[in-house]
Amino acid sequence: MFSIKSALAKPFAKRVKKSILKWANNPIETQEKVFQELISTAAATQFGKDHNFVGINNHNDFVKAVPVRDYEDLKPYVERVVAGEEDILWKGKPIYFAKTSGTTSGAKYIPLTKESMPTHVEAARNAILMYIAETGNSKFVDGKMIFLQGSPILEKKNGIELGRLSGIVAHYVPNYLQKNRMPSWETNCIEDWETKVNAIVDETLPENMTVISGIPSWVQMYFEKIKEKTNKNVGDVFKNFSLFIFGGVNYEPYKAKFESLIGRKVDSIELYPASEGFFAFQDKQNEKGMLLQLNSGIFYEFIKADEFFEESPKRITIKDVEVGVNYVMIISTNAGLWAYNIGDTVEFTSIKPYRVIVSGRIKHFISAFGEHVIGKEVEQALQEAVEGSNIQVTEFTVAPQINPTEGLPYHEWFIEFENEPENLLELEEKIDKSLQKQNSYYFDLIEGKVLRPLKITLIKKDGFKNYMKSIGKLGGQNKLPRLSNGRDIATSLIKLNLTK
Incomplete structure (x- = not known):
């Protein structure tokens, strides 16, 4: 049966792939442009003034002026933003705070700005479009798609909305996917996870599910409940289920269990999203690693993991990274995070283009x-x-x-x-x-x-x-x-x- 949506997805995917390849094939220039835009835009902020952004012309200047910080170190600035002050870490005020579990002092409030928010949405969309461009498979866009995520109900703090990143992103599902998207808004708002999963099972069982997405551990629970209820493999219940999208944890330990629950193999796309930025997505089915997002308002620095705790470890940019080395990833973003250590370690699997795997955390x-x-x-x-x-x-x-x-x-x-x-x-x-x-x-x-x-x-x-x-x-x-x-x-x- 002919579908307009499926037919239109292919040329759209080709167009997006072309624009991605443009920056992926010019990585150094792309990152330099991002760097200059970040510095010039934030020069008039409190952080920019405190760190003499007007005197920063290149990466060496930046290293001298801006030390590497984690959330605790940046907290005095963040607290001023949370209190409602403007022009502190980035121009104006953020539009959201992504609230995450803190390490040493309770909740962390990660700012999301009008410049940074679209990059989260575009990267997730582009991951799917790159898959269509590579495989030619676009039939799944006609079916139902489920994104297992946090509640989209947001609180307000000094006029700024806050919630979990997945709940915030739920507000940005494009119109052309709204009819395909599951679960319903009401079900998505259920706080108790077990109640929510049972409701999702009931909602999705009669549907033509083609894409299932979420953290593997949560999706496994959903699959197990479907099998329990139907006494069938997930792949038999959802005959057109053809794409699994995941992120957050390593999929490998779950792979055998998933294939057993599904009853057949399905293609998968790995994502590397975080409240601090959407860093990478899998752009090729048969290549190890995820394409690092160099054109998303994020400037990357790297420190060798085995040198990280030295007095003054060397900070390098992508032009100097090597394949197979464990690096601590440091980011500066258009949400106002500067030389920020998110705690992740990555390894490059390729530098033409730049692809990474998440190798762990710098701390155990x-x-x-x-x-x-x-x-x-x-x-x-x-x-x-x-x-x-x-x-x-x-x-x-x-x-x-x-x-x-x-x-x-x-x-x-x-x-x-x-x-x-x-x-x-x-x-x-x-x-x-x-x-x-x-x-x-x-x-x-x-x-x-x-x-x-x-x-x-x-x-x-x-x-x-x-x-x-x-x-x-x-x-x-x-x-x-x-x-x-x-x-x-x-x-x-x-x-x-x-x-x-």
């Missing part, structure tokens, strides 16, 4: 399900749980258990006690409650029944010491990572027979 963390749990949070949770008791902890580390033999996935805590607790289950519950209180993403995953509460695995006396010895890192400045995003340490502890 767990985000196997999108929870972004950090070292400070696990340390504080354990500290609170043992406070006032006679329990003494020798050492511990935490790892995700993605594929348990039974039940839901969970965080596995490997703990060596000086004196073991009388009630291990009670301690598990105390730690888990503290972690949920500190980290809203982790709370959502537990509440949404994506994860079950943590489990403790006991380590034998001197177990961690023997582990560090086995890897040649006993003593000196070597520290056991408090948490990992994979199970390398966990597997070693079990293999070395160090667990009880």
Whole structure:
């Protein structure tokens, strides 16, 4: 059956591909242009005045004038923006704040401006159009598309709307996709995740679903509920389902499980969105890595990850990066973030064009399900749980258990006690409650029944010491990572027979 929408998608995709290739094939000039525009636009802001933007002509000047900062360092400026002041980090006021889970002091407020907001929407759109241009597959645009996301209900703070990025973006779905888009606005506004997923299942089952998008852990739950309800593979329920779009966490650990739930292979597109910017998307089906967005109001700098904690690590631009090196990515944006460390590490898989993979975080963390749990949070949770008791902890580390033999996935805590607790289950519950209180993403995953509460695995006396010895890192400045995003340490502890 002929479809105008499907037919029009192909020439539109070709046109967009042509404009993308134009900047992708001129990367250095593109980034230089972005840099100059950012500096000149922000010269009259408070930040621009404090850092003498009028005297910045090139990257070297910028490095001398503007130190690398994380959110905590930039917070004094952000707080003034949140308070309603104008022309602080960027001209005027932001149009939104993306509210995210903070690292050391509660919620973070990431500004989104009228200049930066369109780049989030365009990058997501362009990822799909590049796929159409490459594969010629455009039939899916006639079917229904689901984007599993946060609630689009926004709060207001000093006249500026705030919410989770996915909820903000929901307000920007183009008109030509509104009829295709699911779930309904009412369902999208449901706060309780399990209730929301059940409602989404009921809404989508009768529909011709062709595109499904979201963080893999959330989508897996949706798929499992469909299978539970229909006793069929997802691919049999949605016969025209042909494209899975994901971002936020590494898809690899989920791939086998997804193919089993779907019952066949489907094409996928990986995205690299964040509240701070939409950094990259997969532009080729058979190429590793995602195309770095060089023309989206973001100027990129990179610091080698193994040099990052040195006194004055070298900051380089894309012209000096190498394939296969682990870099901390530093960004300056048209939302008013300057030499900002988002905490991610990336590796270039190609420099013609510039493609990246997300290799991890500069600090140890767990985000196997999108929870972004950090070292400070696990340390504080354990500290609170043992406070006032006679329990003494020798050492511990935490790892995700993605594929348990039974039940839901969970965080596995490997703990060596000086004196073991009388009630291990009670301690598990105390730690888990503290972690949920500190980290809203982790709370959502537990509440949404994506994860079950943590489990403790006991380590034998001197177990961690023997582990560090086995890897040649006993003593000196070597520290056991408090948490990992994979199970390398966990597997070693079990293999070395160090667990009880």
